[in-house]
Amino acid sequence: PKSFRVVVLHGDGIGPEIVPQATRVLEAISEASSDVELILDPRDFGGCAIDKYGDPLPEETLEACKRADAILMGSIGGPKWGPTAKVRPEPGLLRLRQELGLYANVRPASFASDSLVSYSPLKAEVAKGVNIIVVRELIGGLYYGPREEQGDGNSAYDTMVYSVAEVERITRVAAQIALNANPPLMIHSIDKANVLASSRLWRKVVTETLTKEYPQIKFQHQFVDTAAMNIVGSPRKLNGVVLTENLFGDILSDEASIIPGSLGLLPSASLTDAPTSPSDPLFRPTPGLYEPIHGSAPDIAGKGIANPVGTILSAALLLRYSLGLEKEAQAVEAAVRKVLDDEDIGGYGLKTADLGGKATTAELGDKVVEVL
Amino acid sequence: PKSFRVVVLHGDGIGPEIVPQATRVLEAISEASSDVELILDPRDFGGCAIDKYGDPLPEETLEACKRADAILMGSIGGPKWGPTAKVRPEPGLLRLRQELGLYANVRPASFASDSLVSYSPLKAEVAKGVNIIVVRELIGGLYYGPREEQGDGNSAYDTMVYSVAEVERITRVAAQIALNANPPLMIHSIDKANVLASSRLWRKVVTETLTKEYPQIKFQHQFVDTAAMNIVGSPRKLNGVVLTENLFGDILSDEASIIPGSLGLLPSASLTDAPTSPSDPLFRPTPGLYEPIHGSAPDIAGKGIANPVGTILSAALLLRYSLGLEKEAQAVEAAVRKVLDDEDIGGYGLKTADLGGKATTAELGDKVVEVL
Ligand SMILES: CC(C)[C@H](C(=O)O)[C@@H](O)C(=O)O
Ligand SMILES: CC(C)[C@H](C(=O)O)[C@@H](O)C(=O)O
Numbered sequence: 001p002k003s004f005r006v007v008v009l010h011g012d013g014i015g016p017e018i019v020p021q022a023t024r025v026l027e028a029i030s031e032a033s034s035d036v037e038l039i040l041d042p043r044d045f046g047g048c049a050i051d052k053y054g055d056p057l058p059e060e061t062l063e064a065c066k067r068a069d070a071i072l073m074g075s076i077g078g079p080k081w082g083p084t085a086k087v088r089p090e091p092g093l094l095r096l097r098q099e100l101g102l103y104a105n106v107r108p109a110s111f112a113s114d115s116l117v118s119y120s121p122l123k124a125e126v127a128k129g130v131n132i133i134v135v136r137e138l139i140g141g142l143y144y145g146p147r148e149e150q151g152d153g154n155s156a157y158d159t160m161v162y163s164v165a166e167v168e169r170i171t172r173v174a175a176q177i178a179l180n181a182n183p184p185l186m187i188h189s190i191d192k193a194n195v196l197a198s199s200r201l202w203r204k205v206v207t208e209t210l211t212k213e214y215p216q217i218k219f220q221h222q223f224v225d226t227a228a229m230n231i232v233g234s235p236r237k238l239n240g241v242v243l244t245e246n247l248f249g250d251i252l253s254d255e256a257s258i259i260p261g262s263l264g265l266l267p268s269a270s271l272t273d274a275p276t277s278p279s280d281p282l283f284r285p286t287p288g289l290y291e292p293i294h295g296s297a298p299d300i301a302g303k304g305i306a307n308p309v310g311t312i313l314s315a316a317l318l319l320r321y322s323l324g325l326e327k328e329a330q331a332v333e334a335a336v337r338k339v340l341d342d343e344d345i346g347g348y349g350l351k352t353a354d355l356g357g358k359a360t361t362a363e364l365g366d367k368v369v370e371v372l
Numbered sequence: 373p374k375s376f377r378v379v380v381l382h383g384d385g386i387g388p389e390i391v392p393q394a395t396r397v398l399e400a401i402s403e404a405s406s407d408v409e410l411i412l413d414p415r416d417f418g419g420c421a422i423d424k425y426g427d428p429l430p431e432e433t434l435e436a437c438k439r440a441d442a443i444l445m446g447s448i449g450g451p452k453w454g455p456t457a458k459v460r461p462e463p464g465l466l467r468l469r470q471e472l473g474l475y476a477n478v479r480p481a482s483f484a485s486d487s488l489v490s491y492s493p494l495k496a497e498v499a500k501g502v503n504i505i506v507v508r509e510l511i512g513g514l515y516y517g518p519r520e521e522q523g524d525g526n527s528a529y530d531t532m533v534y535s536v537a538e539v540e541r542i543t544r545v546a547a548q549i550a551l552n553a554n555p556p557l558m559i560h561s562i563d564k565a566n567v568l569a570s571s572r573l574w575r576k577v578v579t580e581t582l583t584k585e586y587p588q589i590k591f592q593h594q595f596v597d598t599a600a601m602n603i604v605g606s607p608r609k610l611n612g613v614v615l616t617e618n619l620f621g622d623i624l625s626d627e628a629s630i631i632p633g634s635l636g637l638l639p640s641a642s643l644t645d646a647p648t649s650p651s652d653p654l655f656r657p658t659p660g661l662y663e664p665i666h667g668s669a670p671d672i673a674g675k676g677i678a679n680p681v682g683t684i685l686s687a688a689l690l691l692r693y694s695l696g697l698e699k700e701a702q703a704v705e706a707a708v709r710k711v712l713d714d715e716d717i718g719g720y721g722l723k724t725a726d727l728g729g730k731a732t733t734a735e736l737g738d739k740v741v742e743v744l
Binding site: 083088090094120121122123126142143145147148149150154155156157158159160161162163164165192193194195196197198199200201221224225226228229231232233234247248250251252254255257258259263 | 455460462466492493494495498514515517519520521522526527528529530531532533534535536537564565566567568569570571572573593596597598600601603604605606619620622623624626627629630631635
């Protein structure tokens with residue numbers, strides 16, 4: 001059997017509760033298959049690593065991540081390592097992204113099942129049918145450009161810088177994801193080209209790359225302020241792939257993630273390269289880091305009531321992009337939909353507290369494994 | 373009588389239709405008062421100025437604006453001067469802001485009347501009671517920092533730079549606006565201090581300025597991605613003054629403006645200094661530029677159906693901040709509420725097409741003047 005090494009970073013807060021539900025799902029898949037062997041390799045990362053080693057990203061965790069086929073992560077941070085703490089978890093995450101070259105962050109915002117439309121803060125007629133995949137550049141722009149905390153003792157600056165090569169490669173990720181859908185998705189490239197030089201470069205390179213290399217994909221450009229309006233006002237206008245730089249992607253993907261009603265439902269993938277499709281004869285897996293989009297939720301940690309669906313769906317993305325197990329990924333997604341929806345399960349599907357239900361974290365995991 | 377000079381920039385698209393409804397309101401006020409004389413001074417600005425002079429901001433327009441007590445503007449731009457045009461209107465707007473020192477952009481997002489909650493794309497229980505005033509720094513940050521279109525022929529950059537003095541003065545504007553309300557509003561300062569050096573300076577200076585100079589004002593800090601979530605998911609959490617830098621303010625104020633249902637209803641003010649309260653013995657008026665937040669809407673231009681409410685409410689802000697006529701400002705706001713709402717007017721209030729009504733631009737203006 002083919003063997004894959006998956007590093008598991010439980011992290012802080014509810015992380016140690018939700019991640020095991022996702023690793024159970026992965027184990028169930030490897031047990032059911034004679035072709036696939038999974039080696040799970042748990043490591044310390046985040047606040048818990050600060051407590052143990054004084055460093056959110058200890059060297060041996062980083063090394064294990066570099067050797068892995070994929071990384072499954074819970075969530076990091078908490079009040080103990082808050083804004084005034086000396087050592088904070090965030091720099092560890094930013095360093096991990098850069099060291100691994102995780103330049104492409106992929107975040108779908110869509111309804112795991114139709115029955116969830118009523119949980120959206122948007123009116124049903126505005127929210128229904130929303131199907132957005134944000135592709136965010138993750139190791140460039142203002143996050144990693146030259147900065148100065150105290151220029152002349154009196155000012156500070158950050159630099160938003162992009163090279164042609166950086167824009168080209170993230171454009172190709174968006175294009176591959178658009179093409180993996182049938183029919184191909186539209187690409188909405190977001191920038192502020194009416195003001196920023198880096199956005200004008202972005203717009204030019206996106207246009208050239210898509211026109212030359214992907215003539216079959218439809219695309220448009222939109223200013224970031226207009227996009228921020230549309231996501232709330234008419235989100236279906238952005239259905240397809242929303243392609244954008246690091247900071248705009250941070251803001252817009254968080255905004256979009258509110259549409260499907262509970263943050264607890266949404267997965268994310270951070271990839272080192274454009275995914276190919278498993279049906280592609282040239283398929284090669286893409287190492288990546290997979291995590292739910294929500295935080296470590298210290299207020300409900302330890303109670304066993306956190307929603308594991310975002311993490312389980314992240315494991316599905318891991319199967320898809322890093323292991324090339326598309327059929328298995330779809331099976332997990334279908335199982336989640338069934339558990340959330342099926343009238344035979346708990347009357348109206350099984351739901352955790354964030355969706356107004358009473359199911360526990362473990363019950364959700366049990367049911368998904370059972371349905372699988 | 374005290375005489376005030378107001379420059380009027382009709383601009384493009386629906387600008388020449390909506391602005392006259394607001395100047396009629398201003399004229400009605402000055403006619404009714406023996407203390408106030410208004411001199412309206414119309415000038416060319418935007419696309420129409422490009423057509424006439426090849427420059428969106430002709431020198432004589434700029435000079436007139438510099439001499440004015442206040443500027444009332446419609447909206448600029450249109451397909452004729454789009455992204456590929458050689459001369460575009462936006463640089464004219466950015467230059468006008470900088471030349472006049474309009475460093476404080478004030479944009480309320482609240483319901484002009486309770487009956488409008490049903491027009492929001494958000495569910496009524498999420499939208500009702502939202503009362504946010506965005507105070508955006510307008511002539512600093514990425515918009516005006518050093519930039520390079522083509523560094524080494526292969527990359528481009530922009531710089532987000534803030535000085536202590538720039539952050540202090542915009543914090544004081546937010547504080548004055550918070551204090552002008554009774555009880556004082558809470559301030560939510562938005563940054564990305566977990567990543568950006570300029571945001572760490574921002575957070576430090578906001579904290580120090582508010583703590584030292586305005587101990588009576590409550591405030592909190594919030595990351596920009598979290599704020600983008602909250603505006604959609606639980607906007608009342610941000611009720612009060614949302615204080616933020618230029619680009620974050622561009623994105624968040626546009627996002628927030630979707631909550632009240634129609635962009636056509638919302639005014640804005642761009643000020644050269646912190647407003648004082650007219651009841652303050654030290655009151656001094658603040659020169660400023662006032663405009664609705666919507667664009668030039670070329671698709672409905674010339675039809676006489678655009679909503680003039682955003683421009684009329686901008687004129688109310690002009691009365692308040694630049695002329696110190698608080699009572700008159702409140703009278704205009706009350707008249708607008710009455711016209712939109714009153715059952716005796718058109719059955720269920722008078723509404724333009726953007727709110728599903730049949731009233732024309734002029735009918736709205738007529739009614740507001742009549743009610744006044
Ligand atoms: C924690 C923070 C540095 C991070 C980011 O801004 O990238 C987070 O908001 C995210 O989106 O993963
Ligand atoms: C037109 C553009 C340059 C401008 C800005 O980004 O400031 C606009 O979006 C605004 O908010 O007034």
